[in-house]
Amino acid sequence: MIEFASVLYEIVIWLFLIYSIAIVCIYSWIAVYAYGALNQYHHKNLFTDYNLIVTNPNVPKYSLVAPAYNEGLTIVENVRSLLSLYYNNLEIIIVNDGSKDNSIPLLIKAYQLEPTAFFVEGKIKTKAIKGVYRSKNPAFKKLIVVDKENGGKADALNVGINISTGDYLVCIDVDCILEQDAILKLAKPFLEQTDKRIIACGGVIRLANNCEVKDGKVTDVRLPDSWLGRCQALEYIRAFVLGRMAWSRASGLILISGAFGAFDKEIVLACGGYDSATVGEDMELVVRMRRYMEEQNLPYEVVNIPDPLCWTEVPESKEILRKQRNRWMRGTIETLWKHRKMMFNPQYGKLGMVSLPYWFFFEFLGPVIEFIGYFIFIAFLFLGIINWQFFFALFALVISSGILYSIFAILVDLMSHKVYTKKADLSKLITAAIIEPFYFHPIVVRASVNGLNHYFRNQHGWGEMTRQGFSKKNKDMPLMQRILNELSDTVKEFTRPALIFLLVTVITSLIEYKWYTYKLIDLVDPNIGVNLLANNFDFALQTLTISLIIYQIVKLVFPRRAWLVLVSLLGVLLFFHYPLFLYFAESRNLLGSDAFIYSYTETIQILKTSGMLNMTNIAFCIILIAFLAFSFILFNKTATKKPVSGIVIYCCGLFAFIWEPNQMFTHNSEAAKNAASSKVSYFINSNIKHRLEVNENILPKWLIQQISEEIDEDYPFLKPENTPDFLGKYFQQSPVTPNLVIIILEGIGHAYSSDRGYIGNFTPFLDSLAKKSLYWENSLSSSGRTFAAIPTITGSLPFGHSGFLEINPQPNNFNLFNILQKNNFETGFYYGGNAGFDNMESFLNTNKGIKIVDQNSFSALYTKLPGSDGESWGYEDQALYKKLLESNDLSKQPYFKLVLTLSTHNPFSINNYDFYEERYEAHLKKLNLTPEKIKWAIQSKKALVSIISSDHALEQFMEEYSTRSDFGNTVFVITADHASPEIPFQEKINRYHVPLLIYSPLLKTPQAFNNYVSHFDIAPSILAFYRENYQINVPQTVTWIGEGLAATSLGGYPMMQSKTQLIDYIYRDYHLVDNALFKINAKLNEEVISDEVMKKHVEKHFRIFKEKNRIFYNKKELLPDSVFKAFFD
């Protein structure tokens, strides 16, 4: 069996693969495109004479703004370095952002500064300026030092912008060392602009760690000493030399490093300067500038030049590095969130359609997906479903692709910039490229995820939870306003969990459909997938509508707990989706209220034998719960700003109650229709219906349909026994009363036990026996499950509410056991499984003296069916027949033995599988089936192999039996309890279409019959046979539902699909299913018809049966005690 977790594994692996392929494509593009950009730049600037602008009066003025916070140790040197920059028309503004050290006194002393009055032209709102200093020394006339209250880097930069008088701004970190020609090189793109305005320009930043610095200039370039530093050197090469160059060439650059970048001041002012509310002010400003240009419809460009212009210290301690990357991640999220309006918005051109989506999917989601990947890996490891060969291949590929990209970056850098040209540097960088994925990268990923975590904890930009019931703010308002406010708050709080619920529903639907495509090949139809999604979505919307009301009510009573109630409710619904669709995939049955009919032990047995209750699936459940909890917790305490989206969801929910998504596509088969249905919806509706039926008295009278017919209000099924002897004429008279053996085969449908079946004949022995027997081609079981087989076959008994066996205590009834026992038959029940299952044992025990042989009676000499984790339904058919033959005391005759087989029960695991598989293959060839039938046969191979095995066991049993003395005087009735739902049905009626034959050496001649018969007809005919031919004593009044194998039943046959689904009824050649009427032909094929008159007629008969059944069930008495006792006494 393909485990569900394995399919999930495959889905996850494909998602990761697709994501990885996307990354590889993006990075390949970056590599190629950046290489081209670098070449272009190199050749274009080969002979550029920057002296042209050093002293040219026509060049624009640049204002260099450097914020400083506690930089006292290096600030004097750094400013000296800035003062030596080659560019004449330049002002240098140092903004001391409320440093707690002695930065200002040091600067005053070093540059002979004095505080002067200063008129600040700019209007960007900032923290207060404490003082502006200028130098008395004309040598430092370019220098302005501003002392201000602490307000963060962005605030300090804004002060610098306000004070600046230049046309362009160069914003740097004061601890950076600039190349002396840095401004010249930055100025060139601005001077070269023609049709497109250059709004920002960045340059390459290199690492100053370990470099030799003299007089504010880098004189000897060295790689950092630590591997952490070297990895960052490599990372900077990749980012600046490749990434930014490619994006710059593609006009998609949205990040100019805060450490060094130049901006068009006019645009910066038009945008309002830096945003001091974000930690990623550098990226945010560029995005905002681009947004401004897009909205103004002005042509523009943001460029990056590949010249190494700036040197900066990077953290060489993991702690500081983590803090830095944490901040970068938060900055990224803040920017993406703030400008989410542009995402995938074609109005914003490349910015909205390419750059922002790239940042979202790869820069923001990249570390998150990688981090989730680690957890999923651990989960899969725990589940034991990792294909190691695949894993190592993929892992090696991902790592080596990363290394390849790094080495490419090193090569390009080597060719273009000659920064790290020493042989040792090259080998160190290559080593860094190899160790980086294992050492540096995980640190960065973890720090980024922490950044995400911190972001959400601080609730930046995601709105605040306004859960407060009739809060203080509402108290003074008019009642109507208060109510409206309260409702608005509820809707706003409700929106996010609702969206998550809808999203997870969609994901779950996709997983569900994917699972069906694995398990149920006949249901691989995109229409089913679409309908399934529509049905689940429809149900989700309906659920949300009701949940909102529940949430509001709970909130009024328990304001603090309401949230928990809401997410628990939604979480539980999402969770139960999985077991319900898995159950459907395993059994092809929709699970409804029957889930609660089985006892706890029975449920556990079903789960264990089906193989679903294993560690893998339990672990999967835990992971699923954790995922759902995480999804909701992530958005805890958050509300949307406006109730609009919540109202839209609610309106859609209301509409969902009217909409019938099932009508989108019509499905030919019941299985397809069921597969496309919402399993949770069915489960809930079924249970509600069941509860209402059970507690019918709680419903108003007018809701219960009244029956006009005369029905005996005491014993509706009681009738005189007058079944004609149909069988007698086919038998020779035996001198002694013949023995009776009834064999009920588990799950053998007509479809695969007859040449006329839509799959083909996979029971060659049964078929050969049928030809020597009385054989009914059109025989119907009374249920779609085993629970009704024994009461129906042995007693033609009604169902009660959930099957006769479920009625406790068992009402007195006549059946083959007690009637034949009364006539001195030795009776016995033979079953390889647990007789207690489905309350069979209770039923049998009400008939004293039945020898019950079940799994507890088998010794170690018998072979059990193989099972999952050692759990199986019980003993194989071979063992069961052997047990029957061995335990049968020939001195005690006549006898009646009822045999119920097991080998063909789901999960169809049998012993000697290979042997029977060969027989299956050989038989398949021999059958010479049509391609259509071969498809069906291959699809249900495992089940059919078990059927071949069961048929072989029956053959061996009959052979063995034929050697015994009692064989010649024994009547064998062989039928099946129902068709296996795991083997696909063509039509609804196929579920009940089973073989029925009566074989005996006493038979005069074999005979096949075409009339419709039911299991309900077996007991009446058998007893009529014994009554007329062997003068056994039978009751005068009985409660048979059936009227014997000869008759065309006038009363109709009810059929129960499951313990809670009584929706099928056969009346003459009509089949009523729920609200649809089918016409049955001579081959028991059916098609839907629209004959309203007949439909009403059949419905009436069905209603009469149900009414009788109801009366019986309410009274729990089938016949008067006096009648029962009179017969036995």
Next chain:
Amino acid sequence: MESSLTLHNLILALFVVLVLVLLLTAGLLAISYYKFKKISTRQRWLQIIDEKITQTIVDGYQPVTKGEDLAALLKNKAFRLLLLESLVASTRKFSGSAAEELIRLYIALNLKKDALEKLNKGNKIYQISEGIQELTAMKTLEVLPEIPDYLSNPNEQIYQEAQYALVRLKGFEGLSFLHDLSNTLSDWQQMRILDAIRDIPDTKRYLIADWLKSTNNSVIIFTLRLIRTKQLLGFYNNVAALITHPNQKVRIQTVKTLQALENEKTLDLLINIFEKDEVSVQKEILKALKISKNKNSETFLKLQLLHNQSSQLKMIAAEALSQLDESHFLHSLKNDADPTVSLIVKHILQEKI
């Protein structure tokens, strides 16, 4: 069965890609090593080239003798290109006889052939533009007839180099491309061209008036800069006519140029136009008045300081007044009721707090 086959194929595909990636990585490492070696060789060559260039500059051109390292290396194409590149870079740093000697070296070593090869046989944009740059730097006049063809090249890099080459080699006459220039001349290109113009022949000056009437604003701006740089006073009236030009950038350059060519009419012209124009031009007018230091502008400037709504303009007016030695007036405004005026004045006076 099908599913396991798919997985198997997937694993196979992954291994194939993995092998490719590993091969590529090995290839890249090999290329890196090769490039590293090449860079080392290049460094060595540059030393030899620097020595030869220094020798040529100091001692004048001397033929390359057979025994020299250079002689053997000259057969190497890559070396010749590096030498050409270095010579071009050096000619930018030196002028006069030193540059002449370097050109002699260029001719003697027949590096012209390499530069021409780039121009004529180069199939990449950068090769053509580099060819033009090298031939221009080395004053290879014989290439002149070919250059105009490149003016209409769609590639910006090529036509810009052609424009520059024409001016470098032909002087003012090379500017003839301005007549029908449809592209925008960037500020950078304008500065390069302006730098390349030495003299303006009297016979050709009439062209300037035509360019001022160009429909291409960048041509007008360039011409205004040319007039300003070369102090072509005769064009004052032509320039003044542009003060009402519809393009704001042209008007700003016009103000700057009028200031550079200043005469007795300039002040009135600028003051008259002041109110009618936008802030960016007003700013330029006030800057012009600040530079001209014309006493007659005093009243106008005081008016702007006290009553103009823009603090930016107030500031420049105050700066201009300061240039006019109006510190007494400015001091009197230190405690003006208008805090903006007061602050501006203190700022201008660089008052120590």
